[in-house]
Amino acid sequence: MSEEKNLTEQESLQIITEMIHKVKGSFHESGTSAILWGSVVGFCGLFSFVKAHFDFSTGWFDVWFLTLIAIVPQVIISIKESRQRKILTYEESAMNAVWLVFGISIFALAFYNNVVPGVSENFYAKDGIELLQRNKATGEISAFHPFIFSESSIFLILYAIPTLVTGLARKFKPMIIGGIICYLLFIVSCFVSFQYDMLLQGIAGIINWLIPGLILRNMFLKGKAC
Amino acid sequence: MFKELDPILHSQLRLAVMSLLIAVKEAEFTFIREKTNSTAGNLSVQIQKLKDAGYVDVVKQFKDNYPLTTCKITKKGINAFEDYVKALQQYLQVGK
Secondary structure: OOOOOOOOHHHHHHHHHHHHHHHHOOOOOOOHHHHHHHHHHHHHHHHHHHHHHHOOOOOOOOOOHHHHHOHHHHHHHHHHHHHHOOEEOHHHHHHHHHHHHHHHHHHHHHHHHHHHHHHHHHHHHHOOOOOEEEOOOOOOEEEOOOOOOOHHHHHHHHHHHHHHHHHHHHOOHHHHHHHHHHHHHHHHHOOOOHHHHHHHHHHHHHHHHHHHHHHHHHHHHHHHHO | OOOOOOOOOOOHHHHHHHHHHHOOOEEEHHHHHHHHOOOHHHHHHHHHHHHHOOOEEEEEEEEOOEEEEEEEEOHHHHHHHHHHHHHHHHHHHHHO
8 A cells, every 4th residue: 555645535435444344354253262161161060960960979179160270271362362363343342341340250259159158157156046957857956057148249249240341341440440349349248247238339339330420420511511 | 615634644554544443442563564555664654644643552562572563543533533534525425
């Protein structure tokens, strides 16, 4: 392509159309990450089903640990793909944000599942309560490990998802900070009672949406005034 | 009254570069060279002109011990491109 050629309006339009079209055909998803996670999660799910159905033990080894191990090849794949990538589209950038936040949320849920039983027992223990269960057939009494489900904690994860995705995709710091704080509030909510969960929900609403919303409103009004 | 076409954009290679960059968040120099079928020297000069006008940001770094140049359109560049397209539409409507 030469530089100083005198362009007609039609030629200009043709260049614009041609270049935008060239970009459209330049990016193809390799599918490697999807294959990796599809295989790992698929295997873990099916293995857990077979294990429950045939009632056998794998000792200390939980097959779902494989999902943690799979993070290693995922990191390698991500580095390799980012090295090979010559362009970053807006769509790809937004999709990266979606999958990153999805990953964080999955780990937040895993954290919730592991922490809540111990916290639930502590709540009862504080009131001097120990829960027991009795086997009707044998009469055997054993400790019952409660799991106090807190929907507020789950809601906090849900609040964080769209905020952090929007913040990352649009590079809007108030929403990135809001989303991160919301995940931190989720961690706190795993250890406190329902009453404090409500306080955390209120804080999350203010930090997650109200403050970024006011900043956006301010920017919008400034833009309108110009 | 017709708007004058921005002389920075009204050039074959610079317009091609801006048209590529408007569609992506960022692109490597080699990608732009490949898609515009231009020489490295000519492309460098034109990108520098776009950079001087504040239409693109250029980041130079190293990847695997090789220099890597990444280009990104700026807000000013987006506005200039949009104005250029609007002006172009005016000319084309009259030509119909």
